[in-house]
Amino acid sequence: MSANLPLRPDLDGEAPYGAPEIDVPVRLNVNENPHPPSAAVIESIATAVAQAAQGLNRYPERDFPRLRAALADYLKAESDAHPAPEQIWAANGSNEVMLHVLQAxxxxxxxxxxxxxxYSMYPEYARDTLTDYVTRPRREDFTLDADAAVTAINELRPAVVILASPNNPTGTALPLEDIRRILEAARGHGPMLGAGIGSPARASDCVVVIDEAYAEFRRPGVPSALELVGSANPHLAVTRTMSKAFGAAGLRLGYLAADSALVDALRIVRLPYHLSAVTQAAALAALSHREELMxxxxxxxxERDAFVDWLRAQGLTAHDSDANFVLFGPFPDRDTVWRRLLDAGVLIRVVGPEGFLRASIGTPAEMERLRRALVAAIGG
Structure with a gap:
């Protein structure tokens, strides 16, 4: 750095996280919902925000009980889960929720x-909280090897295990049986807690986070880890977001469901009044339109499943996805294919395993343009 600042040594040479922001006609690189809010949703949000603005001289509700109740009600409808409001936590995107977990x-x-x-942000959450970050590989088909996961937990005694389901960038969902095995392995295999006066050291439970940012897009019959949340698994947290299915990436509202004791631990590390009154009002308004958004x-x-079938018909490998994106390839030179697509006005993502590309699912018109551009890119 040019300035003589006392930057933390582990941050020296690091660059801010972010996918390319390029103004092209078709942007399918960051897994956004391609549909903007309807006029009815916009009107509800505008009215709610205007009402909230009347009280902007006051701090917002610090622990946002109304929003937590509305999110709990939504999860009951979406996944037949039954978390109580005190089992819900929210923050400015699931990124901040994850940061709270690592801070706590x-x-x-x-x-x-x-x-x-x-997901490429996980090491940044760990870095920013001075937590050691350790990875183990998935199988060649990108599914999780539950036996290997149990072994790693036994060996490492991690404080936190993060598992994305559906996984980003592969779209792979976790079977509930694998999650149950990992939860069982995590009991008593977290960090050793220091001995006090007259008391020996004791083993904690490792916190297991199931990142379900894309869960609403899962195929019929694929369960949610929300079924396992509660007092039987006090070390489980399931994170969600309004950025994807709700088409509200600009709102920045992520949340989790967990046992109330885990949620209370997150309340310790959150900044005071971290969710603005405007954010709370807009989120509540969006949740009132959940049927339309779903x-x-x-x-x-x-559209996703049709794209997977089309890719396979082109002779490409496309993995079944439970998310709003598809990973496909392999290409001898994926960067050249990506550049040719960009030159055709289509932006997707170079991410994940070597040789593969990832495309978000767009509107039918956007997907048709992607297909035409991909045929030309491969043939060229």
């Missing part, structure tokens, strides 16, 4: 474990 349970001398390829999810699922 990670830190120096503690480990965060995950399995790659997976109808979009069904159409995106259909």
């Amino acid at each position: 349970f990670g830190g120096p001398g503690r480990t965060c474990l995950t399995f790659t390829p997976t 109808a979009q999810v069904a159409s995106l699922r259909n």
Whole structure:
């Protein structure tokens, strides 16, 4: 750095996280919902925000009980889960929710474990909380090897295990049986807690985070880890977001469901009034239109499955996806294919296993343009 600043040594040479922001006609690189809010949703949000603005001289509700109740009600409808409002936590995107988890349970001398390829932000959460970040590989088909996961937990005694389901960038969902096995392995295999006066050291439970950012897009019959949340698994947290299925990436609202004791631990590390009154009002308004927004999810699922079939018909490998994106390839030179697509006005993502590309699911018109551009890119 040019300035003589006391930057932390582990941040020296690091660059800010972010996918390319390029103004092209078709942007399918960051897994956004391609459908903007309807006029009815916009009107509800605008009205709610205007009402909230009347009280902007006051701090917002610090622990946002109304929003937590509305999110709990939504999860009951979407996944037939039954969390109580006190089992819900929210923050500015699921990124901040994850950061709260690592702030509360990670830190120096503690480990965060995950399995790659997976979401590229996980090491940054660990780095920013001074938590050691350790990975183990997934199988060649990108599914999780539950036996290997159990072995790693036994060996490492991590404070936190993060598992994305569906996984980003592969779209792979976790069977509930694998999650149950990992939860059982995590009992008593977290960090050793220091001995006090007259008391010996004791083993903690490792916190298991199931990142379900794309869960609403899962195929029929694929369960949610929300079924396992509660007092039987007090070390489980399931994270969600309004960025994807709700088409509200600009709102920045992520949340989790967990046992109330785990949620209370996150309340310790959150900044005061971290969710603005405007964010709370807009989120509540969006949640009131959940039926309309969920109808979009069904159409995106259909478009995704059709794209997978089309890719396979072109002789490419396309993995079944339970998310709103598809990983496909392999290409001898994926960067050249990516550049040719960009030159044709289509932006997708170079991410994940070598040779593969990832495309978000767009509107039917956007997907048709992607197909035409991909045929030309491969043939060229």
